[in-house]
Amino acid sequence: MVRMRSAKRGWAWRQAQPRSGWRRLWDWLLTVAILGLLILLAVRLDRTETRNLAGRVTVNDGDSLTLGTERIRLRGIDAPEFDQTCHRNGADYPCGRRARESLSALIGGRPVSCSGWERDKYDRLLATCTAGDTDLNRGQVEAGWAMAYGGYEAEQEAARRKGAGLWAGTFERPRDWREMHGGMAESEHAAAGSIFNWLRQMLRFF
Structure with missing residues (x-):
């Protein structure tokens, strides 16, 4: 009433x-x-709880590892996909394989320590990883075998000026290559991109 x-x-x-x-x-x-x-x-x-992992790893490509059962994506960088090719000295070459070789060389058979708190849409831990005193994320960009992807812009500019790695020739950005070959571009690793991607995933449920 x-x-x-x-x-x-x-x-x-x-x-x-x-x-x-x-x-x-x-x-x-x-x-x-x-x-x-x-x-x-x-x-x-x-x-989003921080995870700290350490041990021997398997190098999957230029920016991803497997440590035990945990799949890890190196945060803030984007390396060529394993099957990607680039162009240098008038010919194509397997830059994706070279990027993986570079990451393996940086590790040098040593145990790897990784720390991260976010995951991408493939459920990989986004992490910063080191082997001894070597920062693997930064090292890949400095060597020219990965692009800055939300971090390491100064290191990328230095590698570009030196013509290191990918910068010695021409190449498609890894995210563009994925889109051209039927894959989906991965989420941005910068904070704004991570928030946007999280909201987009949540909205898919409604």
Whole structure:
């Protein structure tokens, strides 16, 4: 019951109209959506806990490793895909394989330590990794076998001026190569790109 007041009759009581079936359905769906969003947020917060890993690794390509059962993407850089080719001295060459060889050489058979707190859409840990005193993320950009991707812009400019690695010839940016060959470009590693990608993934559920 709802109590109403009329300017002429004073206070009166009027029966509240029941909500329609569509309105009840809408309220139920909205409640489920909010609960789902809260669950996703809790899962996301759980996944942003910093992880510190160390051990022997398998080098997958110029910017990704496997350490035990954990797949790791080197944060802030983007190296050619393993099957990617580039152009130098009038001929194509397997720059993706060269990038992997460069990362393997930087590691030099030593144990690798990685630290990170975010994951990309492929569920790989985005991490900064070192082998001894060697920063692998920075080292790949300095050697010219990876591009800056949300970090290491100064190192990239130095490599470009020296004509190191990829910069000795011509090449497609790895993200452009992936798009041209049927793959999806990976998420930006800068903070704004990470936030945008997270929101985009969450919205897919609704």
